[in-house]
Amino acid sequence: MKNLVVIAFLSAILAVCSAGSAFPASPPVSSLDQDEKMLWSRAEDEQKKIARSGLIYEDEKVTAYLNSVLTKLLPEDGVSGIKPKVIVLRSRHMNAFAFPDGTIYIHSCMLALMDNEAQLAVLLGHEITHSINRHAVKEYRNMKSKTSFLASLTVVGAWVGAGLFGAVGTLAAVTGYSRELETEADMEGLGMIVRAGYDPRESVAFFSLMEAEAKEENLKESFFFGSHPRMQERKENCEAFLKSGVKNSGSVNREVFAEAIRDVVLDSAWLELKAGRFKAARAMAEKYRDARSADPKAYYVLGEIFRQRAEKGDAETAKENYMTAISLDESCGEAYRALGLMSLKLKENENARRYFGEYLARSPNAKDRAYIEQYLKDLK
């Protein structure tokens, strides 16, 4: 049965790929049925709540870049009935979801984990298909008990998303759609990326990244895949698509992507570090360092990762990174602070005094000044 569904989608997509765009048009809001209007209204309320949450990653350049990639996937004259756009949420959880109006939310750490623009396009193509094909209302209409369906979604959303997600957001972000609708989103999304000239092989690479991340977090499936076809099935969908006669090549845009999201990667390294996920934090920090090898911030965050992990040999590695940060930017006060803390714990009092002095000279308004002054007093 599943194979039949995949074959049906592949046939339709191949026809579209060869004949040009054929996006189904969503009806204008004014002509929506009552139940769909209700879902849109709830979605609008939920989006207002997200906007007030403080979770939105505010960076005009990043947002503009992501929207430019989304635009490449859509027909030049747009998609009627919805207003596609991308918003980044500052979160370390691997997730992305779309609301019925075409707004796609992507979590910053998921974005940072990706390797290139083609992988981003895979995700955006999948998500925008949910909006274009009106999956929310289709899912809603398939439910036997609509009231309890919405109530249970809200409870689940409150649990996993700080109460941020109401029923519509939870459907999109947490529980996911039916397998048929998810497969449809996979297949039509892949069709979009091929039409836009991206390499569809990156879809398998993207799902492999997500799979590795879920294993690392010890999740059965990350939220992005929760109740979706299991990752293996989705990879199989992609592989079937790749074998269906589509061109197995295209652009990847690795450098453009790395440059555009570099600050998201650095921010994600800090988020992962705060969560104590040292391996993920290190991977992000090294990714940032590889893209910005002359940026002292790369070495400072690496120093912090090793200092705080504090495994055998980490102290030396941390120190090397702090020293590199200082050699790149003599005003990098935070690196002196960290060296001071390390020296203090090793009872290298002379060094501790010197480093703390350097720190306070460079950061006179440091938030932790009171601690440092206390340490200096104790060292006398």
Place this chain on the structure above:
Amino acid sequence: MKKLILLAALISLAGCAPQKPWIKAEKLYTNETQGFAVELPDNWMRSGKDDFLIATRDGFPLQTIYIRRFDIRENPLKNTKKTLKRDMLPHEVAEIILDDIISTSSLTDVKTEENVPIAIGGVPGFRLVYTFKNSSGLKMKAVLCGRLKDDWLLVVRYSAPQRHYFDMDAATFEDVFRSLKVTNEQKQ
């Protein structure tokens, strides 16, 4: 079959019954299990739990004072994978606790207003002041004072909605905090 269902329902309902209700807070509250004593304000209520103190005047969401000692060997931080170690400086403990707060998925927009050293019962500790949005999107403010001695982390926290309520009882909290005495340093 119906009898079995009824029995199961009764058992599950029994599990919902409150174990100990809120009670009127006494002037001097002593917690032998936790090894601390504190003076509580008039007209406040406290929970009857033995393993921590939680007190409020108008209700749990409106203002809360929470005092608890944690055994760091039991890894009390649930939102960060970082662990507390007994040789950590107060500075480091404060930063890890902040990391745990920031990594809590039910809290958003966490901002630190203050992080300074203090002493609690003669032991070096820390005082954090921070704001956040709770799971309902309400902006909250909290003061969290703590200290790590051997394997025991002592936490004293006051939290309330930032608008109106926080300021209303901030001075009350300071009085409570000043009255805190650790009665058993070697709590086991």
